[in-house]
Amino acid sequence: xxxxxxxxxxxxxxxxxxxxxxxxxxxxxxxxxxxxxxxxxxxxxxxxxxxxxxxxxxxxxxxxxxxxxxxxxxxxxxxxxxxxxxxxxxxxxxxxxxxxxxxxxxxxxxxxxxxxxxxxxxxxxxxxxxxxxxxxxxxxxxxxxxxxxxxxxxxxxxxxxxxxxxxxxxxxxxxxxxxxxxxxxxxxxxxxxxxxxxxxxxxxxxxxxxxxxxxxxxxxxxxxxxxxxxxxxxxxxxxxxxxxxxxxxxxxxxxxxxxxxxxxxxxxxxxxxxxxxxxxxxxxxxxxxxxxxxxxxxxxxxxxxxxxxxxxxxxxxxxxxxxxx
Amino acid sequence: xxxxxxxxxxxxxxxxxxxxxxxxxxxxxxxxxxxxxxxxxxxxxxxxxxxxxxxxxxxxxxxxxxxxxxxxxxxxxxxxxxxxxxxxxxxxxxxxxxxxxxxxxxxxxxxxxxxxxxxxxxxxxxxxxxxxxxxxxxxxxxxxxxxxxxxxxxxxxxxxxxxxxxxxxxxxxxxxxxxxxxxxxxxxxxxxxxxxxxxxxxxxxxxxxxxxxxxxxxxxxxxxxxxxxxxxxxxxxxxxxxxxxxxxxxxxxxxxxxxxxxxxxxxxxxxxxxxxxxxxxxxxxxxxxxxxxxxxxxxxxxxxxxxxxxxxxxxxxxxxxxxxxxxxx
Numbered sequence: 001x002x003x004x005x006x007x008x009x010x011x012x013x014x015x016x017x018x019x020x021x022x023x024x025x026x027x028x029x030x031x032x033x034x035x036x037x038x039x040x041x042x043x044x045x046x047x048x049x050x051x052x053x054x055x056x057x058x059x060x061x062x063x064x065x066x067x068x069x070x071x072x073x074x075x076x077x078x079x080x081x082x083x084x085x086x087x088x089x090x091x092x093x094x095x096x097x098x099x100x101x102x103x104x105x106x107x108x109x110x111x112x113x114x115x116x117x118x119x120x121x122x123x124x125x126x127x128x129x130x131x132x133x134x135x136x137x138x139x140x141x142x143x144x145x146x147x148x149x150x151x152x153x154x155x156x157x158x159x160x161x162x163x164x165x166x167x168x169x170x171x172x173x174x175x176x177x178x179x180x181x182x183x184x185x186x187x188x189x190x191x192x193x194x195x196x197x198x199x200x201x202x203x204x205x206x207x208x209x210x211x212x213x214x215x216x217x218x219x220x221x222x223x224x225x226x227x228x229x230x231x232x233x234x235x236x237x238x239x240x241x242x243x244x245x246x247x248x249x250x251x252x253x254x255x256x257x258x259x260x261x262x263x264x265x266x267x268x269x270x271x272x273x274x275x276x277x278x279x280x281x282x283x284x285x286x287x288x289x290x291x292x293x294x295x296x297x298x299x300x301x302x303x304x305x306x307x308x309x310x311x312x313x314x315x316x317x318x319x320x321x322x323x324x325x
Numbered sequence: 326x327x328x329x330x331x332x333x334x335x336x337x338x339x340x341x342x343x344x345x346x347x348x349x350x351x352x353x354x355x356x357x358x359x360x361x362x363x364x365x366x367x368x369x370x371x372x373x374x375x376x377x378x379x380x381x382x383x384x385x386x387x388x389x390x391x392x393x394x395x396x397x398x399x400x401x402x403x404x405x406x407x408x409x410x411x412x413x414x415x416x417x418x419x420x421x422x423x424x425x426x427x428x429x430x431x432x433x434x435x436x437x438x439x440x441x442x443x444x445x446x447x448x449x450x451x452x453x454x455x456x457x458x459x460x461x462x463x464x465x466x467x468x469x470x471x472x473x474x475x476x477x478x479x480x481x482x483x484x485x486x487x488x489x490x491x492x493x494x495x496x497x498x499x500x501x502x503x504x505x506x507x508x509x510x511x512x513x514x515x516x517x518x519x520x521x522x523x524x525x526x527x528x529x530x531x532x533x534x535x536x537x538x539x540x541x542x543x544x545x546x547x548x549x550x551x552x553x554x555x556x557x558x559x560x561x562x563x564x565x566x567x568x569x570x571x572x573x574x575x576x577x578x579x580x581x582x583x584x585x586x587x588x589x590x591x592x593x594x595x596x597x598x599x600x601x602x603x604x605x606x607x608x609x610x611x612x613x614x615x616x617x618x619x620x621x622x623x624x625x626x627x628x629x630x631x632x633x634x635x636x637x638x639x640x641x642x643x644x645x646x647x648x649x650x651x652x653x654x
Contacts, residue, residue, distance in 0.1 A: 047513035048484075154601050155369075184368040185540060189584040189597035196594065211513060214543075218586035218595070238591070255518035257543025259587040261566045269522055270515045273483045 003173060003205050004059070005035040009068035011054055015278065026278045028054045030229035032068075033304075038172075041199065041206040043216045043237070045252070046226035047274055052209045055226070056175045059207065060092055061085055072173070090120045093166035097178035099158035103150040109136075109161055110146045116169050131168065138201075139164045139194060156187035160194065167198055175207045180215060192219060213256045217241050225249050228277055228285040231304065233313040245313045247290045284316065292317055330502060330534050331357040331380065335394035338379060341387075347605040349375055351558045352394070354632070357502070362528065362535040364549035364566075366542065366581070370602045372558040373538045377504050380536070381421055382411035399501065416443040420495035424507040426487035430479040436463075436490055437475030443497045462493045467523060485516035489523070496527065504536045509544065521547060542581060546570065554578045557603055557613040564638040574640040576618045612643065620644060620651075 011029040029051045036042045044052040057063045059070060061077060070077040072092070077085065096102035103112060113132045117123060123131055133143060139160040150158055159179060166174055179195070180188045196219060198204060210216050216223060216237070223240050225233040225248065233246040244250045251268040258265050270289045275281055281288045287297035294316060302314040338350035350372045357363045367373045378384050380396055382403065395404045398419065403411070420443075423429040431439060440459045444450055450458065456475070463471035466489045479487055488508065495503055505524070509517040521544065528535055537548055545552055546566065553563040554577065562575040573579040582588065583596040600617040612618070615625040624643050633645040644651040 047515060156601060184602075185542070185581055186368060186584055186598040187601060189586075189595040190599075192586070193594050193597055196592070213514070214586040218589065218591055251515055255514040257517075257521075257541065258546050259543055259585050260570050261546040262570075263546070267518060267522075269518050273485050273516065274513075 001038045002035045003038040003073065004207075005069075005071040006055075006059070007033050007069040007071070009033070009055065009058060009070065010066040011051075011058055011063065012066045024278050027229045027280070028277065029058065032226075032229075032231055034224050034231065034234060036173075036205060036207060038205055039199075039203055040221040041208050041219060043208045043210060043220035043223040044226060045210060045213065045216055045223055047211060047252075049228075049274055049277060050226040051229040052226050053177050056094070056177050056207060056209050059175060060089065060094055062094070087120065090116075090122070090169045091171050092173045092175070093169065093171040095159075095162050095166050095174060095176040095179045098182055099155055099162050100150075100182075102162055103158060105150055108147050108149055109141075112150075112161065113165055113168055116165060120169060122169060135164045135168045138198070139167075140190075154187075155183050156190060159183060159191050163191070163194060163198070167202065167204075170202060171204070173205045173207070175209070177209045178211070179208075181210065181212060188215075195219070213241075213253060214259075225252065228274065228280055230285065230314070231312075232286065232315070233311075234304075235311040235313075239311060243311075245307060245311065245318060246286075246315050247292050247317070248286050249313075251289075251291075284314075328359045329356050330359045330399060331536070332397040333376070333380070333394070334397075336376065336379065336391065336396065337393035338375060338384065338389060339392045340389050348392070349558045349605045350379070351608075353555075353558070353560055355553050355560060355563060357534050357536060359501075359534055360532050361551065362537055362549045364545040364552040365536065365538045365555060366540065366545055366552060367555035368540055368602050370557075370604070371555040373555050374506055376555075377421065377506055377536065377538055380504065381415060381419060382406060382408070412446070416495075416500075417447040417498045418500055419502045419504065420498070420500040421504040421506065422488075422491050422495050422508045424510050426484060426491050426511070427479065429491060430487060432479055435476050435478055436482075440475070440490070440494055440497065443494065447498050458497070459493075462497055463490070465527070466490075466493045466496070467519075468493070484512055485519060488512060488516075488520055492520075492523070492527070496531070499531065500533060502534050502536065504538070506538045507540070508537075510539070510541070517544075524548070542585060554581070557608055558605065559613060559641060560632075560639075561614065561642070562638075562640040564640075568638055572638075574635070574638060574645055575614075575642045576620050576644070577614050612641075 009032045013026045014023040046052045058065050117128045180191050208220050220237050223237050224231045227248050233249045251270045254268045283299045284297040284302050287293040296316050302316045304312050304314045306312050307318045336353040339346050339348045365373045441455050444455050460471045509520050549566050552569050553560050556577050562578045580598040589595050611626040615621045630641050630643045632639050632641050
């Protein structure tokens with residue numbers, strides 16, 4: 001069952017160059033379509049500046065959209081009034097990357113966790129504290145933490161509080177924007193375990209935004225790889241790591257450091273940096289760094305095509321001459 | 326190749342804080358041979374950055390004090406060197422690359438001006454030669470249009486480019502020792518791959534020693550010949566790279582390796598070390614890792630273990646006591 005469907009989502013930012021000069025348009029999210037099934041973990045992967053976080057934020061309408069449709073349980077989110085949207089956010093929550101910046105330093109943990117219950121008017125006031133204690137226990141904190149402030153906690157504990165705040169309303173859908181990338185390795189695995197447990201317990205659906213491919217491989221079901229605002233490949237996680245099609249995905253996977261010194265990796269090292277999104281290359285935006293670039297890549301934008309069942313990618317290698325690669 | 330370039334013996338560093346004295350570094354021992362890449366692995370707060378700052382003589386003077394031990398660089402005792410003497414070493418024989426390339430470059434000077442600084446300090450060169458040397462080194466680290474880049478400011482470059490500039494800055498005077506403090510943590514994976522490749526290439530060309538500080542075991546596996554693992558201001562294990570990954574002796578190292586997602590079956594519960602790194606003031610008289618260790622027994626809580634060695638493989642754990650020699654699985 002489809003929980004959320006995104007159709008041709010666009011988010012353009014305009015940068016003013018001066019009063020009489022034309023504005024430069026940055027296509028942060030450019031014609032992105034995907035759907036997320038109930039109960040799955042859907043990953044958005046890409047380097048910084050590829051538009052993965054912007055996509056996550058537009059889904060909750062935390063930033064506006066330029067055009068497109070977001071259907072959540074059949075309802076078009078972009079057509080809802082601000083008030084309706086706010087009450088719907090009880091079902092859609094977000095976990096942020098930086099646990100140091102996403103908790104109000106002046107509030108105690110009790111206040112932080114009380115806030116969503118108060119805003120959405122859930123439970124009787126007397127019951128709320130009980131609910132908070134229950135959720136704290138689930139995320140691995142305890143009663144004595146209630147009256148402390150965020151600065152008294154370590155990074156891992158803060159991320160647990162961030163997760164507790166998102167889960168306390170019993171949402172169906174959580175956007176997790178790089179939830180573990182600011183954490184230490186040993187703490188990272190604790191938080192991943194917590195997210196997997198919560199998913200089982202509450203039947204959560206995650207949109208997992210990350211640049212760490214080893215984490216994505218471990219915990220997600222399907223992956224969309226983004227490059228300069230566009231999805232370049234979308235497929236089941238296992239298939240993506242076993243059989244990546246798009247040259248960018250191949251490079252991305254090969255760039256992950258080995259897990260053992262004896263592991264020999266054939267590495268595709270990409271030339272250059274991600275191009276400036278305000279002035280993206282013509283044709284396929286990846287052609288400037290692509291080791292297989294052909295003439296056609298410079299002029300024609302490749303369309304997303306299903307090259308095997310359930311495996312979608314946008315690359316001329318698979319649309320024109322199939323015998324190559 | 327076997328000559329020792331850097332030797333740290335029983336280093337202890339204290340910091341003065343508002344609430345009293347804490348000691349984040351408690352007896353660190355290691356040595357670095359010429360031409361070797363030594364990885365220093367640890368979580369935040371384990372003291373790896375403080376150790377590297379001590380080697381560079383960059384500890385805050387008023388707040389910190391080296392209370393024990395010594396640092397020998399190139400057979401010279403640099404433990405209590407005066408700042409003026411240190412300046413001759415820094416940027417010349419020892420240089421350092423920091424984690425965040427944007428904050429370690431000065432935003433109001435051009436790349437060329439910043440790169441000429443170490444040459445002005447350490448080398449007597451004509452202006453023209455200096456410029457030539459700078460362009461040369463920029464080309465070596467793979468910066469295109471080096472002639473124009475020297476007139477640009479740091480904000481005009483991307484993250485990967487800035488880190489390349491930092492590397493070229495560190496390489497200008499042909500240092501004997503290059504300390505890299507998390508050089509790729511702030512970069513994207515594809516850029517990280519580029520930078521690691523570049524550092525391997527430079528190292529093989531210049532025959533210098535690298536001290537590679539990171540929390541990423543994957544990066545260590547790629548780059549290093551030998552590894553020391555730090556935990557709460559101590560070195561808990563030290564071994565050759567393959568030996569460490571194949572046969573970790575300390576439960577902490579074992580836990581770190583096991584918690585990598587790639588070493589766990591997909592979708593299963595990841596192995597994780599419970600709890601968190603203790604603050605310096607929380608460490609008791611026992612083993613600092615005892616409260617998180619799955620193998621801990623009475624002795625671990627009662628007293629801190631000394632360093633046991635099995636050949637070149639050192640570890641600080643009671644399990645490795647000669648009469649015990651437990652192999653952890």
